[in-house]
Amino acid sequence: MGEGAKTWPTAGMVVIGNEVLSGKVADTNSPFLCRELNFLGIELREIVTIPDDFERIGAIVREYSERFTWVFTSGGIGPTHDDITVPAIAAGFGCQALRNPEVEAALRRHYGERLTEEHLNMALVPEGAELITMPGPGFAQIQFHNIFILPGVPQLFEFRFNSLKKQLEGQPVVLREFFLRADEGVIAGSLREVAERFPEVLIGSYPDFFKSDYSVKITLEARAQETVAAAVAELQAKLEALPITIGRVN
Amino acid sequence: MGEGAKTWPTAGMVVIGNEVLSGKVADTNSPFLCRELNFLGIELREIVTIPDDFERIGAIVREYSERFTWVFTSGGIGPTHDDITVPAIAAGFGCQALRNPEVEAALRRHYGERLTEEHLNMALVPEGAELITMPGPGFAQIQFHNIFILPGVPQLFEFRFNSLKKQLEGQPVVLREFFLRADEGVIAGSLREVAERFPEVLIGSYPDFFKSDYSVKITLEARAQETVAAAVAELQAKLEALPITIGRVN
Numbered sequence: 001m002g003e004g005a006k007t008w009p010t011a012g013m014v015v016i017g018n019e020v021l022s023g024k025v026a027d028t029n030s031p032f033l034c035r036e037l038n039f040l041g042i043e044l045r046e047i048v049t050i051p052d053d054f055e056r057i058g059a060i061v062r063e064y065s066e067r068f069t070w071v072f073t074s075g076g077i078g079p080t081h082d083d084i085t086v087p088a089i090a091a092g093f094g095c096q097a098l099r100n101p102e103v104e105a106a107l108r109r110h111y112g113e114r115l116t117e118e119h120l121n122m123a124l125v126p127e128g129a130e131l132i133t134m135p136g137p138g139f140a141q142i143q144f145h146n147i148f149i150l151p152g153v154p155q156l157f158e159f160r161f162n163s164l165k166k167q168l169e170g171q172p173v174v175l176r177e178f179f180l181r182a183d184e185g186v187i188a189g190s191l192r193e194v195a196e197r198f199p200e201v202l203i204g205s206y207p208d209f210f211k212s213d214y215s216v217k218i219t220l221e222a223r224a225q226e227t228v229a230a231a232v233a234e235l236q237a238k239l240e241a242l243p244i245t246i247g248r249v250n
Numbered sequence: 251m252g253e254g255a256k257t258w259p260t261a262g263m264v265v266i267g268n269e270v271l272s273g274k275v276a277d278t279n280s281p282f283l284c285r286e287l288n289f290l291g292i293e294l295r296e297i298v299t300i301p302d303d304f305e306r307i308g309a310i311v312r313e314y315s316e317r318f319t320w321v322f323t324s325g326g327i328g329p330t331h332d333d334i335t336v337p338a339i340a341a342g343f344g345c346q347a348l349r350n351p352e353v354e355a356a357l358r359r360h361y362g363e364r365l366t367e368e369h370l371n372m373a374l375v376p377e378g379a380e381l382i383t384m385p386g387p388g389f390a391q392i393q394f395h396n397i398f399i400l401p402g403v404p405q406l407f408e409f410r411f412n413s414l415k416k417q418l419e420g421q422p423v424v425l426r427e428f429f430l431r432a433d434e435g436v437i438a439g440s441l442r443e444v445a446e447r448f449p450e451v452l453i454g455s456y457p458d459f460f461k462s463d464y465s466v467k468i469t470l471e472a473r474a475q476e477t478v479a480a481a482v483a484e485l486q487a488k489l490e491a492l493p494i495t496i497g498r499v500n
Contacts, residue, residue, distance in 0.1 A: 018452060018454060019454050019456060019469070020284065021284055021293075021294045021295070021296075021297070022284060022288045022294070022423070022471070023281060023284030023285030023286075023287075023288045023289075024288075024425075024454075024469060025456065026281050027281070030299070031273060031276050031277070034270065034271055034272060034273030035273030036273075037273075038272045038273045038274075039273075043271075044271045044272070045271070045300075045301060046271075046298065046299065046300055046301075046306075047271070047297075047298070047299040048296065048297070048298045048299075049280075049296065049297040049298075050295075050296055051295060051296075056296075078434050078455070078457065079434045079435040079438045080434050080437075080438045080441055080442075080455040081438065081441055081442040081445050081453070081455075082453070082454060082455060111433075111435065114433065114435075114436065115435070116435045116436055116438065116439065117439070118434075118435045118438030118439060118442075119433075119435035119438075121438075153457060153458070153459065155459065155460065156459075173272070175274075183361075183364065183369075184328050184329045184330050184368075185329040185361065185364075185365070185366045185368045185369035186364065186366055187330075188329045188330045188331065188366065188368030188369075188371075189366065189367070189368060191330055191331055192330075192331040192368075195331050202268060203331070203332070204268055204269050204274070204332060205328070205330040205331075205332060206269060206275065207328060207403060208403070209403065209405065209406075210405065219269070219274060221272070
């Protein structure tokens with residue numbers, strides 16, 4: 001990846017939940033976020049999946065908050081004993097999780113007589129956090145420093161993300177693809193040469209042994225359309241000189 | 251999670267690849283590993299997904315090697331410029347990646363005249379690593395300290411894992427489930443009480459707002475059958491006293 005990439009906004013994601021690590025629930029939130037952030041031109045640099053572990057949640061969210069422009073967490077914000085994300089993040093920053101009176105009032109209105117002490121856990125907010133007003137289900141979207149604390153339920157995660165993405169900034173990535181029938185070893189030299197000449201273009205090579213129409217996909221990505229186009233032209237010329245079959249070029 | 255859990259073997263997984271973080275490829279290797287390790291009784295404690303970044307690969311694999319019983323890496327071991335996993339891991343341990351003569355010979359036999367310099371990248375092995383003989387495709391399964399370096403292509407990842415899992419040890423987890431029509435806030439007190447009385451039982455609560463037959467699934471897990479059974483009995487008694495509907499209990 002070229003030096004230029006470093007000036008783009010970056011992101012880290014923290015997926016919280018024993019249920020993911022034990023294989024009981026498939027995490028669909030991180031593939032969703034990967035696609036969305038790429039489309040927004042935000043470089044997702046790291047995803048970590050951790051258990052419902054108070055200390056680990058606090059430490060890693062703090063670390064990511066320092067390393068990346070934005071941090072997204074998924075999971076652990078309901079009313080049960082394993083929902084510890086908010087107090088754990090607060091502790092990671094050496095501050096308290098306090099009941100927010102506004103959220104508490106919304107919870108009391110919603111649950112009425114059915115309200116339990118545990119429902120009120122959902123009113124906890126790290127000291128100093130902002131509440132973002134959101135349409136639709138849920139009581140509060142918490143932004144704490146550069147961290148968005150999102151629910152683990154996929155439908156809610158996606159809904160919330162779609163509502164807040166307006167405030168994120170970036171420039172979309174341009175993606176071009178070659179589909180080849182070729183051995184990776186044969187094309188590797190050409191790929192390396194183009195990668196060296198265009199350091200700001202990210203070049204990937206992905207073999208697939210089970211496709212009938214191609215055996216390796218080459219991807220070229222960068223933020224500037226003309227840079228990608230120049231790299232594509234140069235790579236195409238090099239590939240045409242090799243004993244391989246070039247299929248689709250997107 | 252109870253203290254007892256700490257004596258079980260643990261694992262960490264490192265998923266390497268820009269293509270996953272940019273959303274172009276869905277990572278199916280980590281959900282596969284989650285399910286398999288849980289079945290084997292190995293506690294997967296953390297999964298991290300990182301770019302093709304030499305320094306980061308080396309640093310995180312070394313860190314995981316110290317924190318967990320086993321480490322599994324996925325991706326970055328082919329012949330192209332973005333396949334840097336082996337030299338990066340070697341560098342993380344302050345040692346060299348050297349061409350293994352046995353693997354080099356196998357590559358030369360396989361590719362014959364078509365062999366390129368880049369193919370020989372696949373013969374790189376961290377100094378001091380062991381090669382595990384494997385049936386089926388691929389040239390060498392590398393074990394370096396407690397680290398298994400696996401390919402990213404899902405069919406190969408799964409095939410390799412299935413071949414090496416005999417040498418991993420653990421005791422399977424017993425899982426029991428309740429399917430309820432209930433608000434989490436109403437049952438949270440009972441869950442907390444049972445979690446406190448049975449610290450070695452991992453209790454999870456997973457709402458699903460889109461199922462017709464239940465609204466929340468409760469899971470109880472531990473290594474000892476009788477402990478889980480006792481926790482299930484106690485929870486069932488508590489839930490029956492609440493104004494909720496208990497559906498299936500598995």
